[in-house]
Amino acid sequence: MIAHDIIVIGGGLAGLRAALEASARGADVAVISKVHPIRSHSVAAQGGINAALASDDTWEAHALDTVKGSDYLADQDAVEILCRDAPERVLEMEQWGTLFSRTPNGRIAQRPFGGAGFARTCYAGDRTGHNLLHTLYEQVLRAGIKVYREWLVTKLVVDNGKCTGLIALHTPDSKLEAFKAKATILATGGYGRIYQRSTNAIINRGFGISLAYHAGVPLQDMEFVQFHPTTLWGTNILITEGARGEGGYLYNNVHERFMSRYAAGAMELAPRDIVARAIQTEIDEGRGFPGGYVHLDITHLGEKRIQERLGGIRQICIDFAGLDPVRDNIPIQPGQHYSMGGVSSDKNGMTPLEGLYAVGECACVSVHGANRLGGNSLLDTIVFGKRAGEHAADHISGKETPSDETYRGALKDEARSISDLMGEEGENFAAVRDELRSVMQQDVGVFRDRSGLERAVEIISQLIEKGRSVQVKSNARSFNYELLNAIELKGMLELGQVIAMGALVREESRGAHYRTDFLERDDEHWLKHTLAYQTPDGPRLEYKDVTITNFMPKRREY
Amino acid sequence: MVNLKIKRQDGERIWYETFQMEETQGMSVMEALFYVQERLDGSICFRYSCRGAVCGSCSMLINKVPRLACRTQVSDARSEMTVDAVQWGPLARPAVRFARDEILIEPLPNLKVLRDLIVDMEHFYELLDHIKPWVSSGKEVPEGGNLMSPELEQKIEVYTNCILCAVCHGSCPAAARDETYLGPAALAKAWRFYLDPREHEQEKQARLEAVDNESGVWGCDVVFKCTAVCPKKVTPTQGIISQRKQIPIQKIRKAISRGKKHEN
Numbered sequence: 124m125i126a127h128d129i130i131v132i133g134g135g136l137a138g139l140r141a142a143l144e145a146s147a148r149g150a151d152v153a154v155i156s157k158v159h160p161i162r163s164h165s166v167a168a169q170g171g172i173n174a175a176l177a178s179d180d181t182w183e184a185h186a187l188d189t190v191k192g193s194d195y196l197a198d199q200d201a202v203e204i205l206c207r208d209a210p211e212r213v214l215e216m217e218q219w220g221t222l223f224s225r226t227p228n229g230r231i232a233q234r235p236f237g238g239a240g241f242a243r244t245c246y247a248g249d250r251t252g253h254n255l256l257h258t259l260y261e262q263v264l265r266a267g268i269k270v271y272r273e274w275l276v277t278k279l280v281v282d283n284g285k286c287t288g289l290i291a292l293h294t295p296d297s298k299l300e301a302f303k304a305k306a307t308i309l310a311t312g313g314y315g316r317i318y319q320r321s322t323n324a325i326i327n328r329g330f331g332i333s334l335a336y337h338a339g340v341p342l343q344d345m346e347f348v349q350f351h352p353t354t355l356w357g358t359n360i361l362i363t364e365g366a367r368g369e370g371g372y373l374y375n376n377v378h379e380r381f382m383s384r385y386a387a388g389a390m391e392l393a394p395r396d397i398v399a400r401a402i403q404t405e406i407d408e409g410r411g412f413p414g415g416y417v418h419l420d421i422t423h424l425g426e427k428r429i430q431e432r433l434g435g436i437r438q439i440c441i442d443f444a445g446l447d448p449v450r451d452n453i454p455i456q457p458g459q460h461y462s463m464g465g466v467s468s469d470k471n472g473m474t475p476l477e478g479l480y481a482v483g484e485c486a487c488v489s490v491h492g493a494n495r496l497g498g499n500s501l502l503d504t505i506v507f508g509k510r511a512g513e514h515a516a517d518h519i520s521g522k523e524t525p526s527d528e529t530y531r532g533a534l535k536d537e538a539r540s541i542s543d544l545m546g547e548e549g550e551n552f553a554a555v556r557d558e559l560r561s562v563m564q565q566d567v568g569v570f571r572d573r574s575g576l577e578r579a580v581e582i583i584s585q586l587i588e589k590g591r592s593v594q595v596k597s598n599a600r601s602f603n604y605e606l607l608n609a610i611e612l613k614g615m616l617e618l619g620q621v622i623a624m625g626a627l628v629r630e631e632s633r634g635a636h637y638r639t640d641f642l643e644r645d646d647e648h649w650l651k652h653t654l655a656y657q658t659p660d661g662p663r664l665e666y667k668d669v670t671i672t673n674f675m676p677k678r679r680e681y
Numbered sequence: 682m683v684n685l686k687i688k689r690q691d692g693e694r695i696w697y698e699t700f701q702m703e704e705t706q707g708m709s710v711m712e713a714l715f716y717v718q719e720r721l722d723g724s725i726c727f728r729y730s731c732r733g734a735v736c737g738s739c740s741m742l743i744n745k746v747p748r749l750a751c752r753t754q755v756s757d758a759r760s761e762m763t764v765d766a767v768q769w770g771p772l773a774r775p776a777v778r779f780a781r782d783e784i785l786i787e788p789l790p791n792l793k794v795l796r797d798l799i800v801d802m803e804h805f806y807e808l809l810d811h812i813k814p815w816v817s818s819g820k821e822v823p824e825g826g827n828l829m830s831p832e833l834e835q836k837i838e839v840y841t842n843c844i845l846c847a848v849c850h851g852s853c854p855a856a857a858r859d860e861t862y863l864g865p866a867a868l869a870k871a872w873r874f875y876l877d878p879r880e881h882e883q884e885k886q887a888r889l890e891a892v893d894n895e896s897g898v899w900g901c902d903v904v905f906k907c908t909a910v911c912p913k914k915v916t917p918t919q920g921i922i923s924q925r926k927q928i929p930i931q932k933i934r935k936a937i938s939r940g941k942k943h944e945n
Contacts, residue, residue, distance in 0.1 A: 158728075158730055158736075158738065159738075159802070159806075161736070161737070161844075161845055162728075162730040162731070162736040162737065162738045163730075163736075164730070164731065164736075166731065166735055166736050166844075167731050167733060167735045167736065176825075176826075211822075214822050214825075214826045215822060217822075217826045217827060218818050218822045218823075218826070218827065218879065219815075219816060219818065220815065220816030220818065220877065220879060222834060222837055222838060222841045223834075224831070224834065225829055225830065225831040225834045226831070227831060228828075229828030229829055229830055229831075230825070230826065230828065231826060247838075247841075248838065250735075250842065253735060253842075253844070254841060257841070258816075261814050261815035261816070262815055264810060264814065264815055265813075265815040265817070295795060324730045324731040324732065324733075324736065325729055325730060325731070325732055326729075326730045357706075357707050358707065358732070358733070360732075360733040361733075431835070435735075438734075439733060439734070442734060442752050443707075443709075443733070443734075443752075444707075551719070551720075552719075553719035553720070595723070596723050597722075597723035597724035598724075599691070599724045599726070599796070601691075601726075601795060601796045602726035602795070602796055602797075602799050603724075603726075604718060604723075604726055605718070605723035605724070
């Protein structure tokens with residue numbers, strides 16, 4: 124049995140920032156992750172991180188943009204923290220070594236991003252996530268924080284209504300181990316891979332979110348799924364919003380800058396939900412290219428600027444699409460990108476389960492509401508990662524973990540459920556997973572309606588049944604990926620169910636949740652957060668109020 | 682149809698196994714490996730995460746060239762000429778063969794194999810830890826942040842683009858023969874931190890001293906193999922050469938300043 128004061132699950136930006144803060148405050152903290160931290164999906168973030176750094180910008184303006192972008196579903200007290208803390212957190216990353224792009228006078232460069240009234244997105248070329256994550260990992264090494272690499276957490280241990288640690292499977296030898304912790308911080312990222320088309324890393328299966336769901340914690344606003352407007356056709360690798368921020372245009376098959384018909388003011392720099400719908404409409408109405416895409420054109424920026432500021436996506440286009448955006452248009456289509464919803468948590472990352480925190484994409488604070496602005500997710504990770512690490516470290520004194528017996532029982536349960544998964548017969552995990560991904564794409568995507576959502580709910584409940592008979596044929600002890608996939612599949616199915624049900628019940632259109640049968644936002648009935656609780660019969664939905672402080676809901680126009 | 686000939690290993694047992702599949706449009710070697718894992722043999726293992734050449738998980742030897750599986754297209758790999766990169770040198774005759782719709786996949790060289798295509802990265806990470814890979818700046822953030830010229834930023838950026846995939850390590854003849862050699866990735870990083878203006882002068886000096894030995898910059902064969910295989914266009918050899926040049930300069934500076942102190 125392994126014990127630490129605080130265990131952070133996940134080694135992406137939110138997790139490492141939390142660990143660093145807890146460690147700086149003297150707590151014995153460890154990070155546990157199914158991959159080495161620098162393989163986490165944060166590394167793939169491209170465009171940037173928002174902070175009102177300029178003397179003529181203000182955090183209040185950033186907050187207004189964020190709230191309006193969220194279609195007024197964000198909790199405004201949390202948004203205030205996000206935007207107010209932003210400059211300090213970003214400058215701290217700079218101090219720790221992040222290699223931000225620079226203005227001619229040596230300051231951190233900032234670019235315009237969608238839905239923002241000011242060029243406040245700080246960036247490191249188009250490799251911002253890479254630079255931030257490597258910096259935090261470097262500082263974690265410097266602080267001497269213990270990192271358990273290649274461990275899949277399979278269960279949270281709950282004792283007397285408190286989260287007291289976890290059970291994890293050590294991938295290299297498939298051994299189960301119990302970890303005792305006075306506080307556990309979930310920072311496991313999103314679930315993009317439950318969709319067929321997603322920008323997310325293959326490892327983003329949302330399993331951390333389902334761990335909390337199983338521990339009785341409600342999932343909040345899960346029906347709000349961000350579809351990024353510009354993902355590379357075919358592989359759906361992200362093509363940063365920075366490409367439009369730097370001046371890129373979107374064209375349909377008659378070379379029309381079609382955004383003029385959807386957001387005449389902001390054009391290509393309207394928020395993501397609006398641009399994604401515009402592109403999907405063009406494709407659906409026959410103005411896309413065969414195969415279902417439109418063009419993103421950055422050729423007019425010139426090779427020098429493209430290489431300096433968008434060198435990463437240039438390379439991606441060369442490697443994965445065989446084209447060079449210096450000369451060629453980029454074929455793009457919308458794809459699942461980010462989860463606004465997640466484990467319900469507060470301004471300090473605390474969940475309703477004592478001893479459990481959640482931060483980053485796996486959490487819903489909520490600062491993104493119904494639609495996240497580009498550049499706010501990286502910010503969310505370091506602002507709330509820091510706060511959770513701080514809060515957890517400041518509140519562990521006097522806390523005890525239960526006796527070894529509790530953990531032994533949990534270990535035994537996990538060992539049993541894993542051995543139940545092994546067998547020659549049964550369904551193949553990949554077949555069930557692919558069906559899930561297909562129905563999510565088809566019926567719980569950019570455009571939704573009742574009949575599609577009802578179909579999705581029905582199919583997913585059948586898949587959950589089918590999922591029970593999945594068996595793992597490989598009995599390899601070392602790096603048994605078939606087993607890891609089978610374990611995580613269960614969580615993927617449940618998240619799909621929560622998303623589809625939440626979307627079916629929410630009869631309005633708000634931010635990224637767009638119902639073709641309920642086209643308008645309905646503040647009277649739906650200005651509220653969804654909370655989904657696990658029950659044996661599937662999710663139970665409850666609702667709670669949105670915190671509104673300064674910005675009264677208005678019609679959202681760009 | 683395309684064949685994947687995969688080197689497999691489980692404990693002491695080593696064997697090659699060939700899997701056949703339909704090549705789909707735009708299929709990467711990683712996708713082909715997933716096809717094997719999900720449809721043909723669930724026991725095969727390899728590391729993966731982003732599938733977009735940014736996370737550095739899927740390094741392996743494909744047709745004898747160390748590279749990322751996600752970034753390698755099946756359509757290219759199935760018909761390319763293969764040269765035994767490990768034996769390549771001024772005197773050795775390269776073993777050249779033309780693939781016939783077969784892609785040869787083996788684990789990344791110069792690291793211990795744990796199983797199939799998964800190598801023990803621990804050694805690689807430890808080498809990196811040796812150079813203290815972090816900016817050791819203080820807590821006090823200067824008002825408005827540190828300033829840095831765009832020119833310097835771009836000079837450092839060549840090295841910060843490293844994704845620690847260890848492809849360079851797998852190509853390095855010095856790493857192959859000397860376990861203590863820090864290797865291209867760590868030495869390139871060392872130069873990255875040396876260049877960083879946020880790093881204290883004293884730390885910078887200590888950095889150069891730490892690599893001024895055979896396990897450091899003097900262990901390099903200067904054959905640019907790492908630079909040739911890097912998927913992110915990092916130039917470790919250039920970084921190593923720069924440190925070799927900087928070391929004597931620093932020694933002279935130090936001698937002069939010691940002399941001055943002595944005069945005082």
